[in-house]
Amino acid sequence: MDSLGSSYRAVVIGATGGLGQAFVEHLRNDPNCGDVAALSRNSEPPIDVISEASVASAAAWLRERSAEWDLMIDATGVLTIEGHRPEKRLSEIDPAVMARGFAVNAIGPALLLKHLTPLLPRTRRCIFASLSARVGSIEDNRLGGWVSYRASNAALNQILRTAAVELRISHRQLVVASLQPGTVATRLSAPYRSRAPEVLTPEYAACRLLEVLDGLEREQSGEFFDYEGQRLPF
Template identity: 50%
Template sequence: MELKPHVRVLLVGASGGIGGALAEAFAGADLTTLSRSADGLDLTDEASVAAAARAISGPFDLIFDATGALEIAGHRPEKALARIDPAAMAAQFALNATGPALLLKHFGPKLKRQGRAVFATLSARVGSIGDNRLGGWIGYRAAKAALNQIVRTAAVEMTRRNPDSIVVALHPGTVRTALTRRYVGEAAMPPDVAAENLMRVLHALRPQHTGGFFDQAFKPIPW
C-alpha cells in the first residue's frame, strides 16, 4: 500500500507509543486519527465507538487499530492461577477483545467496498495458544487469543462483502513504550522501528492473507 495523498487511512489509538510512531509513518497519506486522549474515544463503551464512527466519513483504504493495554486500572499481569481477579480479567477482555470487535462493527463498513481494503489490529504473540510454553499473564493472553478469533471470524464475513478485503492481527514485536516499561529490557525495539516493520507488513499483505496472524517480519504465528 503506497502512502500517497489519495490513500485514506484511519488510525485508532494514535496517542500511544506505537500509534504515535505509526501516525508519523502514515504522514504521506490522507490520515485521520482517533484516540482516547485527543478525542475521548472509549473502546469499552459502544456508544462512544458508535458516535466516533458517525462523525467520520469513509471510505478508507486502511483502518489500523493500535489500541490495547497490558496493565489496566493498576492490575498487573497474573503470574499464576491463584492471582486471577475476575474484574481485572473482564477489563482485559473489554479493552483488548471487545473493543476491537466494536471497531470492526462500527468502522468496518467504512472500508472500501471494492479493491484492496485493510483492517489491521495489534495483537500479541502471547495470545497464541500454540506458542504458549511459559504460562502466566492469563487475562491478557486470553483476551488476545479472543481477539485473534474475532479477526479470523470478521475476515470471513468481510470477504463476502469485498473479495479483496484483508483483516489481520499483527504482533509488533517487543516494543519499548510507557505501557511495557516494567516488562521489557533495553533490547526491546523503539516504537519507530516497530512502526517501520509494521509498514513493511502492510505493504506485503494480499487478500490471501486475510484472517491471518503475523509477526513484525511477516511470519505467520500459530493460533
C-alpha cells in the same frame, strides 16, 4: 505504502500511545497517503473502545469526513490494569481485572469492526489491522502465566479471523490482519522490557508493520503476523 494506491485514507485508533503515534507519523509522511484520522480518548472527537456509543459516534464523524477509508489500524490494548500486573499463577486471577482486560483487548476491537468496517471500500484493496501479542498464541504457549492477557489476545485473534471470513463476501479485496509488534519501548511494556531479548523503537516497529501490511495478499486475510512478516500460529 504502495499497495493502496495514491491518496489513500487511513485511520489510527489509539493514536496517542507509543505505537499509535508512530503509525500516525509514518502515515502523514507517506506521499501516497491523502488523509490520516488520529483517534484516541483525547482526540476530537474522542473514542473509547469500551463504549459502543463512543465508537459509533467516531464512526459517524469519519463518515462525514469521507465516505470511505482504505486503512484502519487499531493500536489500542492494555497489559497492566489499574496497577495490576499480569498474573503469574491461577491463584492471582481477579475477575474484575480480567473483565477489564477483555473489554479493552477483545471487545473494543470487536466494536471497531462492527462500526468502522462499513466505511471500508468494497471494490478495491483495503486493510483492517489490530495489534495483538505473541503470548495470545495458544499453540506457542509453553510458559503459562499471564492468563488474562493471553486469553484476551487469543480472543482478539479469533474475532479478527471471524471478521475476515465474514467480510470476504462483501469486501473481496479486504485484508484483515492480527499483528505482533515485538517488544516495543512504550509505556505498556515498560515494566517487562528487561527480560526481552530485543527492544524495538516505536518508529521502527510501526515502519516494519506497515511494510508487512503493504505486502499481504488477499488470501492471507485473517492471519497473524509478526513485525518481520512471519506468520504466527493461533
